[in-house]
Every structure is written in C-alpha cells, then in structure tokens.
Amino acid sequence: MVGCADARFPAGLELATEPAAVSRFDTGRRLYLNRCSGCHALIPPEQISADRWPAEVARMAKRSVIDSAQQQAITDYLVAVSSR
Amino acid sequence: MRFLLVISCAALSLTGLAASERQLSYTHDSNVLAPGQKEIEVWGTFRSGRDYYYRRVDNRIELEYGVAEHLQTAVYLNFRSVNSDPSGTGTVETDQVNGISWEWKWKLADAVADPVGAALYLEGTASGHELEAELKGIIDKRFGDELIALNLTVEPEWENERKKHPEVKLEATLGWSHIVAKGFAVGLELRNTHLIERETSSGGDEEWKHLTNVFHGGPSVHIAQNGFWATITVMPQLFAVQSASGNEKKNRERQEAEDLEVRALIGFSF
Numbered sequence: 001m002v003g004c005a006d007a008r009f010p011a012g013l014e015l016a017t018e019p020a021a022v023s024r025f026d027t028g029r030r031l032y033l034n035r036c037s038g039c040h041a042l043i044p045p046e047q048i049s050a051d052r053w054p055a056e057v058a059r060m061a062k063r064s065v066i067d068s069a070q071q072q073a074i075t076d077y078l079v080a081v082s083s084r
Numbered sequence: 085m086r087f088l089l090v091i092s093c094a095a096l097s098l099t100g101l102a103a104s105e106r107q108l109s110y111t112h113d114s115n116v117l118a119p120g121q122k123e124i125e126v127w128g129t130f131r132s133g134r135d136y137y138y139r140r141v142d143n144r145i146e147l148e149y150g151v152a153e154h155l156q157t158a159v160y161l162n163f164r165s166v167n168s169d170p171s172g173t174g175t176v177e178t179d180q181v182n183g184i185s186w187e188w189k190w191k192l193a194d195a196v197a198d199p200v201g202a203a204l205y206l207e208g209t210a211s212g213h214e215l216e217a218e219l220k221g222i223i224d225k226r227f228g229d230e231l232i233a234l235n236l237t238v239e240p241e242w243e244n245e246r247k248k249h250p251e252v253k254l255e256a257t258l259g260w261s262h263i264v265a266k267g268f269a270v271g272l273e274l275r276n277t278h279l280i281e282r283e284t285s286s287g288g289d290e291e292w293k294h295l296t297n298v299f300h301g302g303p304s305v306h307i308a309q310n311g312f313w314a315t316i317t318v319m320p321q322l323f324a325v326q327s328a329s330g331n332e333k334k335n336r337e338r339q340e341a342e343d344l345e346v347r348a349l350i351g352f353s354f
Contacts, residue, residue, distance in 0.1 A: 009197040033197050034153040038118030039104055039353075041226050042196040065120040
C-alpha cells in the first residue's frame with residue numbers, strides 16, 4: 001500500500017537515505033498506520049508540531065498495546081514527518 | 085434487555101481505554117482493532133410496521149479481538165424476539181431465536197493514509213432453524229471531520245425447511261458522518277435491501293426470483309468518551325422498488341420489511 005499512499009504519510013525513503021534510518025522510519029510508519037488506527041482515525045503527522053508529538057504519543061501509548069520500542073519508532077516517524 | 089443492560093454497565097465500569105468507534109450503526113468502516121486489543125459491543129435493533137401487528141427486537145453481544153495487523157475476529161451471541169399477529173385475529177404470537185455468529189474482518193487499506201480505505205468482512209451465523217453467511221466489501225474515506233463509507237453485502241440464508249435454495253439478501257449501505265465536536269458526530273445512512281430467491285419455473289428451469297427491493301434511510305448520532313462510545317440510527321422505510329405485499333401503490337414493502345428500524349450500538353474496550 002506504500003506505493004499509492006497519501007503523501008501526508010511518506011515512506012522511510014522520503015525521510016532519510018541511510019538504510020538503518022529508512023528502515024526505522026518504515027517501521028514507525030507501519031506501526032502508526034496499523035496500531036493507532038485501531039482506536040481512532042489517524043492524525044496526519046503535520047497537524048501536530050514536532051515538539052508536541054512525543055508527549056502525544058506517550059499519552060496515547062498508555063491506552064494501547066504497544067511496547068516502549070514501538071512507541072519510540074512511532075514517535076521518531078511522526079517527529080521526522082512533522083519536521084519536514 | 086435487562087440482562088444486556090447489566091452486562092453493558094458491568095463492562096463499562098471495567099474500562100478506561102479508548103475504543104474503536106463506529107460512527108454509523110448500519111455502515112461499517114474499514115478500521116480493525118490493533119493486535120491484542122479487545123472490545124465488547126452491544127447491539128440492539130428494533131423493527132416495527134408491517135401490514136399486521138409486528139414488533140421485533142434483535143440483541144447481540146459481540147466480543148472483538150485484534151488477531152494481527154490488519155486482521156480482527158469477533159464472536160456474537162444473538163437474541164431475537166418477535167411479537168406478531170400475522171392472522172390479524174388479535175392473538176399475538178411470540179417467537180424467540182438465539183444463535184451465535186463468528187466474524188472475520190481484513191483491512192486492506194487505511195481510510196486516512198491511503199486514497200481509499202478498504203476491508204473485507206465475513207460472518208457466519210447459526211441459529212435454531214437457519215444458517216447465514218455474510219460477505220461484505222467495505223470502502224471508506226476520511227477527510228478532516230468527514231467519513232463516507234459504502235458497504236456491499238451478499239447474504240445467503242438457508243432455512244431448515246428449505247435447504248435446497250437459499251434466500252439471498254443483496255444489500256448496499258451508504259453512510260456519511262460529520263464530527264461536530266470532540267466526541268460528537270451526526271450522520272445519515274441509506275440502505276437498499278434486495279431479496280432474491282432461486283426457484284424452479286414451470287418449465288423446469290431454475291431462475292432467480294426478485295422478492296423485494298426496499299430503501300431505508302435516516303439520521304444517526306454518535307457520542308464517545310474515553311473507553312466508551314454509542315451510536316444510534318433511525319431508519320424509516322423510504323420506498324420500495326419491488327414489493328411482495330401488494331402495496332405497490334403506496335411504494336411500500338410491509339410483508340418482508342418494516343416501516344421503521346432503529347439500531348443502537350454501545351462499545352467499550354478493555
């Protein structure tokens with residue numbers, strides 16, 4: 001689905017060039033799309049400023065079934081997109 | 085009903101978590117639960133208004149579970165109660181049917197992140213005298229505070245006394261919901277139900293017989309707070325394209341469908 005995805009949710013390659021960073025962002029993107037949408041409609045990352053995303057994800061993580069590593073991956077992705 | 089109320093209140097008191105909200109009662113959206121997430125939904129559907137006295141209440145208790153990313157399953161306990169007087173003699177007959185259902189829902193695309201959200205939905209139901217399958221295609225789109233969803237459903241039903249040919253319900257449901265404020269949305273739903281049946285003609289050929297083709301539509305209201313949501317839709321019958329009841333002049337179907345349907349859903353996760 002990445003190939004025809006909404007431009008508001010870019011894939012890792014659009015955020016970084018280094019393979020490890022690309023992979024991390026893709027993981028964060030996949031988790032955000034698949035885990036967070038289980039409870040609510042997704043918020044396009046740019047709707048919230050980069051400095052507010054960590055607190056927002058931390059607040060929501062308390063209600064969800066994600067672990068701390070997954071929370072960090074989601075936060076990294078949302079901060080990266082919102083910072084563009 | 086009292087039993088369902090007690091179950092609802094007990095479960096509500098346990099929950100502090102966000103739920104996967106359904107903003108529309110009849111129209112499904114493409115969302116599925118995240119892996120490991122669980123949710124209980126309590127359904128109630130009231131139907132009334134036929135050529136004779138008819139009151140029907142369908143209650144369902146559903147337990148949903150997120151199996152994997154993109155995939156959820158659910159089991160239902162179904163309770164149906166029908167009070168009717170089809171002979172018009174003033175003697176009201178009561179019919180109660182209980183059953184179970186098993187549902188699988190596979191999300192194919194996200195309604196926000198992809199151009200169009202999509203999901204496939206499969207449900208099987210067994211009760212005292214009938215078996216039903218329900219295959220549903222779901223597409224939807226969220227933009228800003230708006231949700232638009234379309235469901236296309238094929239639902240064959242086999243009754244014990246008529247095993248050879250199932251009655252098939254073809255249903256299209258279109259829903260729109262607008263978030264007015266946080267935790268409050270209003271919407272509209274439109275549903276077309278087309279009932280067909282395979283039958284043997286006098287020449288011995290098998291052909292599809294069109295039984296009824298009915299449109300219902302009406303407003304919906306949705307509220308949500310942390311861990312809890314509720315949605316209600318009131319669906320009067322708008323008109324019938326094909327009627328089995330001889331009411332063509334009034335453009336109403338009042339044998340196989342009702343003048344009014346009301347559905348309420350309550351959901352909470354734990």
